Ligand SMILES: Cc1cc2nc3c(=O)[nH]c(=O)nc-3n(C[C@H](O)[C@H](O)[C@H](O)COP(=O)(O)OP(=O)(O)OC[C@H]3O[C@@H](n4cnc5c(N)ncnc54)[C@H](O)[C@@H]3O)c2cc1C
């Protein structure tokens with residue numbers, strides 16, 4: 001039995017791994033090319049940055065092609081990985097459980113989380129290797145009653161050289177990403193075709209029969225017995241819209257805002273980002289040097305990277321946003337988002353102040369990189385992990401299914417959703433299609 005999996009991120013790779021291990025003939029179609037990490041020294045950019053000629057964040061793609069940026073409103077930029085491994089190759093390696101809004105619809109991912117954590121090997125980054133200022137800020141957050149914790153990470157500390165550039169790809173191979181699962185899938189007989197953006201699902205008499213890709217190299221069709229969309233909150237919505245299935249105006253992005261301060265010789269980039277985090281209602285706070293704001297955001301221009309301190313706020317934003325058939329995104333910050341961000345930012349500033357970090361405190365760019373909610377599951381869908389609105393043979397297997405923003409790292413959730421959907425697909429197939 002032939003299956004097409006669209007997308008090679010945390011969800012798609014997990015699905016491809018599960019289906020191929022169980023005897024399905026899997027073809028993974030990936031819009032981007034093979035991932036290559038950023039290998040220049042960040043100091044290379046300093047003269048251009050100081051002169052302000054790096055331009056706006058939409059130029060990130062020129063500096064680092066796998067990272068794609070979309071302006072969804074005048075002050076909000078969305079980022080995603082269009083490459084093998086999707087966003088997983090751009091993460092800080094945080095791997096935490098998060099299930100906001102899932103118990104309400106009757107979805108329990110406990111066993112999937114457990115299985116994936118064992119497979120990926122989650123640990124925290126040794127405290128003795130944190131920068132002294134990160135330890136000091138952890139102490140201040142504790143004193144303020146914010147209960148900070150070491151962040152669970154998919155980072156092998158023995159291999160990690162503390163370059164701090166996780167989001168530009170890990171040259172050392174110290175941080176897990178979903179290409180590991182793609183390798184497992186290929187070892188079980190799956191194939192991956194890169195530079196193959198899927199335009200739409202081919203549907204004949206209400207049944208999915210394959211997909212059509214469209215790129216500068218031309219159009220192609222691929223036939224299959226089933227199709228699983230795991231192209232992320234934006235990609236999956238775009239394909240569904242092009243295939244005649246309407247999506248929901250409930251895109252969430254977990255909006256991020258980093259507050260910058262100054263501490264001479266802090267050298268925060270000499271540790272992996274986000275070594276600890278503090279979870280509050282609707283947001284987290286975590287130490288983080290925001291490279292994108294450092295490169296592209298005018299208020300950050302005057303301070304060198306060695307002295308720049310950052311404290312990130314990640315918000316569970318209002319799920320209000322829409323993707324159209326061309327992939328155009330309309331998503332703004334709501335009044336409530338702005339209010340919560342304001343409250344959380346003053347807490348971030350307070351932690352820095354209590355730790356000896358000086359001003360001027362500057363805001364970074366509003367951005368979002370956790371994309372979901374565009375085809376949300378309802379309670380009636382959970383039993384089969386599938387909406388009846390989908391044509392037969394078509395499945396969605398990524399964060400598009402998650403109804404609510406998380407305000408937390410979402411990679412483990414994306415993989416857990418993928419695993420649950422893959423198992424439901426296998427359950428729905430005749431026994432002869434599955435390898436015993
Ligand atoms: C910069 C950044 C840092 C992050 N850091 C963390 C972190 O530390 N911890 C954490 O838990 N989460 C983090 N996240 C979020 C997390 O990585 C994502 O939520 C999660 O990995 C999403 O997985 P996914 O498979 O659903 O989607 P994606 O990773 O977006 O994968 C979708 C894949 O589909 C492909 N695709 C898109 N459209 C098409 C198409 N039409 N045809 C074919 N292929 C297509 C894309 O190229 C991509 O490979 C971060 C995100 C970003 C952007």
Ligand code: SF4
Nearest residue numbers: 160161163164166170
């Ligand atoms: S900080 Fe460590 S895990 Fe992150 S990119 Fe550098 S070597 Fe890799």
